[in-house]
Amino acid sequence: MSKKGIIAVISGFSGAGKGTVVNELVKNYGYAISISATTRKPREGEKEGVNYFFKTRDEFEEMIKNDEFIEYAEYVGNYYGTPKKYVYDKINNGTDVLLEIEMQGALKVKKAFPEVTLVFITPPSYEELRRRLEGRGTETKEAIDKRMARAVEECSYMDFYDYIVENDDLDECVKEMHNLLQAVHYSKENQTEFIDKIKNDFEK
Numbered sequence: 001m002s003k004k005g006i007i008a009v010i011s012g013f014s015g016a017g018k019g020t021v022v023n024e025l026v027k028n029y030g031y032a033i034s035i036s037a038t039t040r041k042p043r044e045g046e047k048e049g050v051n052y053f054f055k056t057r058d059e060f061e062e063m064i065k066n067d068e069f070i071e072y073a074e075y076v077g078n079y080y081g082t083p084k085k086y087v088y089d090k091i092n093n094g095t096d097v098l099l100e101i102e103m104q105g106a107l108k109v110k111k112a113f114p115e116v117t118l119v120f121i122t123p124p125s126y127e128e129l130r131r132r133l134e135g136r137g138t139e140t141k142e143a144i145d146k147r148m149a150r151a152v153e154e155c156s157y158m159d160f161y162d163y164i165v166e167n168d169d170l171d172e173c174v175k176e177m178h179n180l181l182q183a184v185h186y187s188k189e190n191q192t193e194f195i196d197k198i199k200n201d202f203e204k
């Protein structure tokens, strides 16, 4: 089996608990989370190389020119992007890398890098998502309605994902995700070098 790490994009509705699932995967199983570059200024407590790689606009545009991003987007006046170097250093070291990005970014990544695995995390039902958002107690009814409406629109993205995982019980979901991601190591897309080696061996 290939010793290289895999790249998996984790997306899901806001409130589906994907952030928690990703953090548990990192804590329990040693996955790495990709660190994005951005031109936005650091917020209080944010650290260079931990939350983001903070760049000037000129630096970011230079990186775009040099094809240093897996994908990038402009969002409310700032650039955000996933640097190739960090991700590739990790996978070449044998560490699996998780990208927690929104659905449009995820599809761009898949188009450019078909070997990337797209995983969609969903709560068990519409009612459960609303219950979780209400349970946070941090948002107005209007804001929650907006997130629910957005989730309805985002449902159609599920068709483009490779795997759909239900987040009902957190511990179960984390275990299922880990099992799934480990199985991805055996996919032919993630074993191209090994396949070539075996073919060379047998076809000579």
Ligand code: 5GP
Pocket: 036, 037, 040, 071, 072, 073, 075, 080, 081, 082, 100, 101, 102, 105
């Ligand atoms: P914030 O400024 O609140 O940290 O992030 C703003 C938005 O940028 C969030 O929706 C976040 O998911 C998105 N974002 C962060 N990093 C990346 C990235 O590398 N690529 C893309 N496309 N979006 C990102």
